[in-house]
Amino acid sequence: MIIGTAGHIDHGKTALVGALTGVDTDRLKEEKARGISIDLGFAYLPTENGILGFIDVPGHERLVHTMLAGAGGIDFALLVIAADDGVMPQTREHLAILDLLGVSRGLVALTKADLVDAPRRAAVSSEIAAALEGTALAGAPILPVSARTGEGLAELRDALVAAAATVAGRxxxxxxxxxxxxFALAGAGTVVTGTVVSGAVAVGDRVVVSPSGLAARVRSIHAQNRPAERGIAGDRCALNLAGEGVTAPAISRGDVVLDPSLHAPTDRIDARLRVLASEPKPLGTWFPARLHHGAVEIGARVVPLSAEAMAPGDEGLVQLVLERPIAAAVRDRFVLRDTSARRTIGGGRFLDLRAPARKRRTPERLAVIEAAAEADPAVALAGLLELPPYHLDLDAFARDRALATDAPAALAAGLGLVTLAAGGVTLALSASRWAGLRAGIAEALAAYHAANPDLAGMGVEKLRLEQAIRLPRPAFLLALARLAEAGMLAVEGAWVRLAGHEVRLTPRDEVLWEAVEPMLAGPERFRPPRVRDIAGRLDEPEAEIRRLFKLLSRLGKVDEVAHDHFFLRPVVSVMVGHAKALAADGEFGAAAFRDRIEGGAGAGEHAVGRKVAIQILEFFDRHGVTLRRGDLRRINRHRLDLFGVADAPPAAGDDAAKASALSP
Known part of the structure; x- marks a missing residue:
């Protein structure tokens, strides 16, 4: 159990911890010279219920920021109040901070009890009980103690040991x-200390220091001041870190050492804030403050969301705009102090780490924040999926809440969600929204077929943009692949059609196509004859051949690369593949492309020629497959799937493979 001291300066916090543990937590020369705590001190007490770790914090008003750095990870508050002084200003501020941080377990040590008589003890105890009223520590036990005479120390120790037996797991x-x-330790290297907020770490684990992104490896661990192979949530740990660039100056108080998958710093956070009743004026838009979270202190601006301003004693939604990114998690506690570091303004919880800069007060946005405020991840996720856009990145949801690695799969299974893993993102929808998407796609295709019975199908992008649930393109392609597997629809090239819809050529067109198709294949495939040449060979009107090709183009069988110059769709895919291969070595020119496809066509009378090569590349330019700069071109990998060419071979069984196979 981690115990944090709190209280006014010179009320005996350090002396009390020393009397309990035998450790003087004032380690700095200046602390010993002045007789006050300036930085955090640490001590440990082995007991029958495990090791009690003490964080001794300064009580001076100018060092409240240091107190906050130690208070963020405590399980139990030891509020220290001197019997001769009673409740003092820093007593009240520390008590308010503990309340804002949600510390609800603790007791009061009435120190220097040997200096006062029984009536004074009773009077101060009544004063303390009144100060605790209305806070999370209301009704906490008050134990008279004296570090000088030893009075009450045994009872205090017993109370702390009993509390440790019931400490809740994080x-x-x-x-x-x-x-x-x-700090740097001779013979070891860089060492960082802190409280494990969640999860566990083991010797040899790879970690990241956030927000800087510095990668490191854990060489050794001390947990509760003893060598250990693992550190778990709630432990005070010292981690010996190694890695390129890992030095003591490179890591600062307020950084977070974490699982690499959690590294996603943020500088704009939506939160719920409670303003203390002691605040002299309302908080308006862009109110300046100092934000304390964990051990970090950073400048912030407060933007009220629930109202134009927040009056003293109010509680509501705000957006916090930070001067630089920090590492945080949803539901983390924070405290706000004024920019002069003289008073505590309020505090609350983080609700959304990816807050928008615009439209932050719309009813739709406020509904999202309220849904995200739910403590139970499953309840929050279910609520968010019922709000626009009706889907979310499941992995990012779990990451921002620092949930376990297997949490996304467990949440999806527990809520019966439909997941679409594509484009490096696992998108989740509720079963009812998935059913609605299916119905919307079916209705859109049926309406399109009714209005355009002679067309092969509807364009993928047009279909995507018509849906009420608008998925990102990679996820939408995967959704179409799922529906195609289920037999509901078919994806052919750039078109989507219902499974029962089919455009057929007339018997006359079938006969004509049987005569034309061989002319576009074989040795001439990279330089097929034009409409007039085909018309001449077959003794057919040019208009008739042109009409046939326009119909075949809508069916996805041919592409008009240049005016009246049609290529078979599979041949176009092959040519895109040649361009992609050339681009592997960088930019390429028309001559290199011509030589490449001429090698595929074979030398001689069917050579492609520079003019046709340029026409093909200009066709690719128009469709965004190639990007031109002067006489050189490079491949746009985001458009490779337009003609059925994958950017990279997908892993077998990968959802992305299905989307790629059916992508237009």
């Missing part, structure tokens, strides 16, 4: 440690 998410010290 969440079982991915590993996060909030750094409060970073």
């Amino acid at each position: 969440n079982e998410g991915r590993f996060r440690l909030s750094v409060d010290r970073s």
